[in-house]
Amino acid sequence: MNFSLGYLATGRFRWVVYATIFSLVITIIFWGQGYVKDHMVERYLVYKNGEKLGAVSNPEVINIWLEQKQKELSTKNPQVILVADAGGLTYSYEKAFRAKIDNSSVIHRLENGLLLKATGVEIQIDGKPVGTVKDTDTAQGILDQIKSKYTPERKVLALSLNESQKAGKPMVETNDFLQKVSMVKVNTNPENITTPEKVASMLESGNAQPVTYTVQAGDCVSCIAKKFNISSDVIYQNNSWIENDFIKIGEQLDLTVLQPMLSVKTVETRTDALEIPLGVIYEKDDAMRAGTSEIVAEGKNGLKKVVYRVTKINGRLVEEVPIDETLVEAPIDKIVKQGTKVVKGNGTGSFAWPIYGAKLTSEFGKRWGKLHAGTDTVSSNRTIMSADHGKVIFAGEKSGYGNCIMIDHQNGYTTLYAHLSKIEVTDGQLIEKGEKIGVMGSTGDSTGVHLHFEIQKDGQQENPLKYLSK
Ligand SMILES: [Zn+2]
DSSP: OOOOHHHHHHSTTHHHHHHHHHHHHHHHHHHHHHHHHHTEEEEEEEEETTEEEEEESOHHHHHHHHHHHHHHHHHHOTTSEEEEEOOOEEEEEEEEETOOOOHHHHHHHHHHTOEEEEEEEEEEETTEEEEEESOHHHHHHHHHHHHHTTOOOOOOOOOSHHHHHSOOOOEEEEEEESSOEEEEEEEEOGGGBOOHHHHHHHHHHTTOOOOEEEOOTTOOHHHHHHHTTOOHHHHHHHOTTOBTTBOOTTOEEEOOOOOOSOOEEEEEEEEEEEEEOOOEEEEEEEEEETTOEEEEEOOBOEEEEEEEEEEEETTEEEEEEEEEEEEEEOOBOEEEEEEEEOOTTOOOSOOOOSSTTOEEEEOSEEETTEEEOSEEEEOSSOEEEOSSSEEEEEEEEETTTEEEEEEEOSSSEEEEEEEESEEOOOTTOEEOTTOEEEEOBOOSSOSSSBEEEEEEETTEEEOGGGTSOO
8 A cells, every 4th residue: 555645645634644743743842841941940140350150049148158257257356347358249140941050169169269358447647547446436445545534523513602612623625636636447458457555555655665764873853854855744754653853873764755646635614712812901090009009800801713714735734714703702801900199208118228339337136145226337428318208207316326317107117227427307307218318427326437227117126138139
């Protein structure tokens, strides 16, 4: 039987054949499409700086790995903030038939090329970098610590009198660095991050080289200061054990001059309570004798509150200006009454020599078993003067005394002048201190020209030399 295709194609069954082939082809197409569909893979190609590293299922895989890496780093290095840098990664998405994904191989390649970078905060003084620390908090902490050294206790001043009387509790107004201080965030190598202590020391000492000196014979604090061309203050500050400038041979002195890079300017207000001294008012009183006085009112010092604005640089006073003054209590003047009344003949209570250039020949005291009640003097000048103001109560001859004058000074004292050759006053006469009353002589019981002079106080004999300057 000739069973050719031509026959089939042309035979009576041809429609059946066509339909069978057609349905077969359709079946194969649909089946194939399902197979392909089932074997298509979604993936992300990973490129580092343009170089293809491989394919991952999702960029999230890389991100999670990086985050994990970051956590590990910060646990291992708490002093430094490290950043894991995998490089510039790009991803390209694709969907391909039976494509390969290998997350761990991509991560492995990234791990090998991982860069560790530190982040830090650089402290700059007037634009000049001083050091880099871990973070802003650390930098701020160093600056605050330096500032706080020059910040007195922040206390609010109580304005009551009792509080203000307590001396100077300063109140800080401002507290600033004189230099421009900036903090700049930087990325750097981990080894460039320094400790806060190192940066603080740099800021405070300016990297000064330590200088020590051994005290030698003949040294003194100011001599050493001069020798090294430094201030004595530096020596006292660095060597606080020195007391009263006392240094011994062989002792070690620290002469390091710090050059702080930062200066703290503090402006404070301080309130002081100051005494206002009282004044004294003198009132003349003509009912009181001249030379006497009497306190009428004691008076009282006043009180004022003065507010000063005090400027300090690194704790050293540079300016102090009074900015406010309040009177708390006005002073009360002391009042003194002074007598002006002059009474002629009233003694002052102090005595002058009754002769010029007196030469003592016999003193007051026991003489030949008897009291010599006065002082004997001689002088080439024979003028006799009253020793104080007074009133003549006797002027004449007296047994043993010869020509004699007695003067009552009307203050309890009486004086006596004896052996005069001449009396020049009369009984009852008012006499001034230093006024001539007679002439020296040798009348009465006398062996030569001299003055016998007596002082009585309330009727009792006194040694005249007690009252006369020698
Ligand atoms: Zn005598």
